[in-house]
Amino acid sequence: MPLFEFTCPHCGESREVLSRAADAAPAPNCPGCGRLMTRRWSPVAAIGLGSTGCAAPRGGFS
Numbered sequence: 416m417p418l419f420e421f422t423c424p425h426c427g428e429s430r431e432v433l434s435r436a437a438d439a440a441p442a443p444n445c446p447g448c449g450r451l452m453t454r455r456w457s458p459v460a461a462i463g464l465g466s467t468g469c470a471a472p473r474g475g476f477s
């Protein structure tokens with residue numbers, strides 16, 4: 416079953432929802448503020464790969 420991740424645009428809460436449908440999952444209500452959450456499109460494959468874009472400063476800034 417596909418796993419969808421929803422985030423609340425109002426308070427930033429996130430929640431994962433298992434759906435039987437391949438491409439459709441009903442948006443749940445936010446457990447924090449009760450409003451409708453929106454689906455987040457963030458494939459897991461995008462995490463952990465080396466980035467060639469702008470380098471974020473590490474450490475510093477104190």
Ligand SMILES: [Zn+2]
Pocket residue numbers: 423424425426427428445446447448449450
């Ligand atoms: Zn919320």
